[in-house]
Amino acid sequence: MSNALLDNLNPAGAYSDLAQLLRLRFAAQDLKLFAKRPVRSLLTGGERTRFRGRGIDFEEVRLYQPGDDIRTIDWRVTARTQVPHTKIFREERERPVFMVADQRATMFFGSQRCFKSVLCAHICALLGWAALGNSDRVGGLVFGDHTQRDIRPRRSKHAMLELLHQLQDYNHRLQSPIPPADGVKLVDILADTRRIAKPGCALFIVSDFHDFDAACEQQLFELARHTDVTLVHVFDPLERQLASNAILTISDGQSRCRIPANERRFQQAYHENYQKHLQDLTRSCQRLNLSLLSYATNDDIQHLLRERFGKNSPRRR
Incomplete structure (x- = not known):
């Protein structure tokens, strides 16, 4: 495909577009997911x-x-x-491919190009189309703050279309970046994933992992015993580093506070908190020998995925 057409397929805006998710099958033609590890499934396949x-x-x-x-x-x-x-x-x-897509309230945020929830939908679509192009079975679990939807892995476009429709549906339900007090936790989703993901499958978990903790690491340990787990961390540049020369207004939806432009201590503490969270996530993946990919909302996601999963990528070899 031409570079101009690929640029039109980059994620943008606050909500995903189903037609664009469908067109991503063309951008996924150069991706091949499994070159490193042998699979563990007892079922025959390719x-x-x-x-x-x-x-x-x-x-x-x-x-x-x-x-x-x-x-x-x-x-x-x-x-x-x-x-x-x-x-x-x-x-x-065969190695069934299973997507776990986070579409909770905290994903409804973005300061550049697109929201994290939109980036998550694009990553799942690209990886799903790549798996289907390799004749693998594709399924998934899409979850929001209160509900979730399972898609049984199948080797058909109908399974992929169902996954895309659920991504679109959950994405368009989002209205606020403030999570509800009774919302579902990541540890509960990981525990439920152990029930759904069969031994030998490749598991891609796409989230901002804002509530990742020791209990989540234990669930990942159990998952990694029988599946190949890859964590895809999505974030926004504003979550990593606040603007340094602007007056900031922050709110929790009920009260509001202004941060002066010269208040460096708050900005430094904010940045250190993000770095600590990412380091904790990275160390957990290192202890469990899991792959961790991290992408920002302003990244060229198609280029980065081609670098990681491209058929001629040196990282795959």
Whole structure:
């Protein structure tokens, strides 16, 4: 695709556009998600793994062992060596792709180009189209402040369309960036994901992780035992660093406070709080050996995903 057309597919605005999410299938043609790790699923599919079984790709000939299928005996080698030998094949497996998309109130914020909730929808759409293009099953879990919707993984455009419709629906429900007191917590979503995500699937969790804590890390540990987990952290530049030469007005929806332009202590504490949160998230991923990607709302998300998942990307090799 031309660069001009790709630029038109970049996320923008406060709400996602379903037509644009559908067009992202063209931008996802250069993405291939799985080049690093073998999958763990026991189901057959298009991905090669370390598992050996009755596949179609010949691997080696070895001495016959009790329990081997007699149908795989290599009679030529057996006749030549006078010792029973059997053929070993490399079996293909599949790796279902499961998106967990955060569409809670705190995602309804953005100071440049788009809101975090819109960026989340675009990332899930790009990764989902890339997986479907690789003939993987695609499913997901989209959750808001009070409800959630599961999409059963299927190898069809209908599953992808259902995921996009749910992303669109939950995205357009957002009205305020202030989370409700009784809203769902990330730890509860991760615990429920353990019920939905089957062993061997690739799990992409896209969120701002504003309420990530030790309990969330424990749930990720349980998930990582049987699935390949990738965390995609989305943020806005204003969350990382406040403007230094402007009078700021902050509000919690009920009261309002003005911060003078020369008040450096508040800005420094604000920045340090963000850095600490990101460091805690990074250390948890390092302890659990999980992949962590971090993208801002003003990033060229298609370019960055092509760098990470592009077919010719050096990072994939």
